[in-house]
Structures are given as C-alpha cells and as structure tokens.
Amino acid sequence: MVKVSVIVPIYKVERFITKCVDSLMSQTLKDVEFIFVDDASPDRSIELLNKCIRKYPNRVDSIKIVSHEKNKGLPAARNTGLALATGEYIFHCDSDDFVDSDMLETLYDTAQKEKADIVWCDWYLTFGHNERYMKQPCYKTSLDALKGMLGGTMKFTVWNKFVKRDLYIHNNIFFPAGYDMGEDMTMMMLFSCAKKVKYIPKAFYHYVKLNTGSFTQTYSERHVVELDYNVHRISDYLHERFGNTLNKEIAFLKLAVKYPLLISANSKKYLLWKTWFPEANRYIKINHYVSSRCRFLQRCAAKGFFVVIRIHYILFHKVVYGLIYR
Known part of the structure; x- marks a missing residue:
C-alpha cells in the first residue's frame, strides 16, 4: 500500500494539463501513485500528459494511465480511479487546476498525526492575473462539518479533501456516474461515515477559473436534472x-x-428558482451558515423582488469579478 493515490480525470484540458502534472510530479511526498483517467478526451491532452511525465523518470513507476473507450463523465472517471487505487488515502485533483509542492506531504502528515479519516484545507480561486484566498471553516467533528457543508458555509468540493480510502470501501461509497452536476456532494456521504476529521488553515490547491460567467451560462436543463438527482441522493x-x-x-x-x-440577469433562471425546492424557502431566515447578503437575496427572490437580484448581479458580479478578478 502506498501512502496516497492521486486521481486525475482528463477531458479537454490541453491548455492546462502540463501545469497540473508538473505540480503533481513536484510533490515533496515520494510514496504516491498517480492515476490519470483519460475520459476519451478528443484533444491533445493525453499526448501532452505523456510528454510531461517523461521529464520525471523517478515517478514513472508510480504512474497509471487508463482510458475510457467513450466519454463517461467526471463521476465515472473518478470511480475508475478509485477502483485502481491502492493508497491509504485518496486525493482528487482536477486536471485544469494545480497544487503547491508540499500539499500531499502536509495533508498526509496531518492525517497520520491526528489519526484523521478526512483532512481538508483552504484553497485559492485562481483567475488569469490574480488569485483570491478562499478560507474554509474549522469544525471539530465530522457531524459539524457535514452540517457546515449542508448549510453552505463549507465547500463540499472533492479537491481540497484528503480522505482515507477505507471510508470509500467499507461504506460502499462511489460517485454518481451519469450525474455530473453536483457529483462532489459525495463528500457529504464520506463525512457522515468519518470518525475523526481535521482542518488545516492553509491553502495548497489552485482552482483555476478563467471564465467567470461559465456556470450561469451553462446552467442547462440537463444540469438541473443532475443536481436534482444528487440532492435527492444525499437527502x-x-x-x-x-x-x-x-x-x-x-x-x-x-x-x-x-x-x-x-x-444572473436571466428571468428564466429566476422562474426556475421559484419553482425548484419551494419547500426550502421557509428556512431562508434561519440559515446563519451563509452571509446576510445571501439571505437577503434569497428573501428578495422568495418575495418576487427580482429587480433587486438583477441590480446586484450587475454591480457585484459584473464589476467585482468581471473587472477586479479576471
């Protein structure tokens, strides 16, 4: 058994893959296996991956590359990596992001010292020319962390979580193949089974976001179906x-x-907000896991004051994220 298995799904990331792989190959922790899952990527991603890893002959024996015959989606790629993993701990890294060189060693040493099933840390939201430090909350128990993720104050993203592989195996936990949007809610299932968790108040992971409008632009009907499935799965x-x-x-x-x-400034999205999970709206006022600004916008939406929502979007997201963070 190696110390850590790093699982990296690959699909249409030729612009980013080299920086990602360089950062992984430069890890100070040596006893690591790297599992790259080619999800039938149609571009030069795999060619560039192979070119990059040739620069690290000392890592060759610890690298596995497996390919899907057809594109199956991110959750299925993660499951393929899990099936091949032999590490004591699992770390998921998305192939368009990159990490600091001491990340795995710090996470592993902390997990060993604290005898933790899961360790999580802060992260960077990385734009074209600058970064924003994204601090995560500290919780003493797995249940408190789970409540934080449900409440929205703690991210349930996979890529800043370091998880003992036994949690997946002994609890038969896997990612929802075919339902990509919201697939990282799977982290909540793992936290619900964890006995001890630990937070590190330091950022190592750089989440690259070059298109600040991509999420709202691609919030399609299919994404709604996938999210709805994953919410009910977790519930x-x-x-x-x-x-x-x-x-x-x-x-x-x-x-x-x-x-x-x-x-968004899209009235169709506002209508979807009103019709989706309306039973949850009565909990808006008491959700102190999120900011007062977030609660204010949700209360405006519940009352149909969408003009306020539109003005907020233009002033905050177009100006702040569109001009300052880009």
Missing part, C-alpha cells in the same frame, strides 16, 4: 443514517443548490 442517504435530525440542514442544501440561479 435519502442522510435520512437513512440520521433519521429526521438533519431536515433543517437538508433544506439549507436545497437553498444552496439553487442559489447560483440568482447570480
């Missing part, structure tokens, strides 16, 4: 484990899932 799983004790927090998750619809 059912948590009800089975905890009964009704997390009903309030699950309502917070529903609010968080549809909140991006308000980061």
Whole structure:
C-alpha cells in the first residue's frame, strides 16, 4: 500500500494539463501513485500528459494511465480511479487546476498525526492575473462539518479533501456516474461515515477559473436534472443514517443548490428558482451558515423582488469579478 493515490480525470484540458502534472510530479511526498483517467478526451491532452511525465523518470513507476473507450463523465472517471487505487488515502485533483509542492506531504502528515479519516484545507480561486484566498471553516467533528457543508458555509468540493480510502470501501461509497452536476456532494456521504476529521488553515490547491460567467451560462436543463438527482441522493442517504435530525440542514442544501440561479440577469433562471425546492424557502431566515447578503437575496427572490437580484448581479458580479478578478 502506498501512502496516497492521486486521481486525475482528463477531458479537454490541453491548455492546462502540463501545469497540473508538473505540480503533481513536484510533490515533496515520494510514496504516491498517480492515476490519470483519460475520459476519451478528443484533444491533445493525453499526448501532452505523456510528454510531461517523461521529464520525471523517478515517478514513472508510480504512474497509471487508463482510458475510457467513450466519454463517461467526471463521476465515472473518478470511480475508475478509485477502483485502481491502492493508497491509504485518496486525493482528487482536477486536471485544469494545480497544487503547491508540499500539499500531499502536509495533508498526509496531518492525517497520520491526528489519526484523521478526512483532512481538508483552504484553497485559492485562481483567475488569469490574480488569485483570491478562499478560507474554509474549522469544525471539530465530522457531524459539524457535514452540517457546515449542508448549510453552505463549507465547500463540499472533492479537491481540497484528503480522505482515507477505507471510508470509500467499507461504506460502499462511489460517485454518481451519469450525474455530473453536483457529483462532489459525495463528500457529504464520506463525512457522515468519518470518525475523526481535521482542518488545516492553509491553502495548497489552485482552482483555476478563467471564465467567470461559465456556470450561469451553462446552467442547462440537463444540469438541473443532475443536481436534482444528487440532492435527492444525499437527502435519502442522510435520512437513512440520521433519521429526521438533519431536515433543517437538508433544506439549507436545497437553498444552496439553487442559489447560483440568482447570480444572473436571466428571468428564466429566476422562474426556475421559484419553482425548484419551494419547500426550502421557509428556512431562508434561519440559515446563519451563509452571509446576510445571501439571505437577503434569497428573501428578495422568495418575495418576487427580482429587480433587486438583477441590480446586484450587475454591480457585484459584473464589476467585482468581471473587472477586479479576471
């Protein structure tokens, strides 16, 4: 058993793959296996991957490259990597991002010292010319962290979480193949099974976001179906484990899932917000996991004051993110 298995799905990332792989090959932790999953990428991503890894002959024996015959999507690629992994811990890295060289060693040493099932850390939101430091909350227990993710104050992203492989195996946890949007909610299932968790107040992961409008522009009908599936998947799983004790927090998750619809000037998205999970709207006022600004926008949406939502989008997201962070 190696210390860490790093799983890297690859699809249409020829612009980013070299920087990603360089950052992984430069890790100070040596006992690592790297599993690259080619999800039938139609561009030069795999060619560039092979070219890059030839620069690191000391890592050759620790690299696995596996290919899907046809594109299956991100969750399926993660599952393929999990099936091949032999590491004590699992780390997922998206192939258009990059990491600091001491990331794996720091996460692994912390997990060993604290005997933690899961370790998470801060991260960077990386734009074309600058970065924004994204601080995560500190929770002492896995249940508190789970509530934080449901509430929206803690990200349930896979790429700043360091997870013991046994959690996947012993609890039969895998990613929802075919339902890409919201697939990282799977982290909540893992946290619900973890006995001990640990937070590191330091950022190592650089989440690259060059198109600040891409999420709202691609929020398609299919994405809504996928998100709806994943919300119900998590809701059912948590009800089975905890009964009704997390009903309030699950309502917070529903609010968080549809909140991006308000980061838009599109009236069709506003209509979808009104019709999607309307039963959760009565929990807006009491969700103190999120900012007062977020609650204010949701309350405006619930009352139909979409002019306010549109003005907020133009002033905040177009000016702040469109001009300052780019």
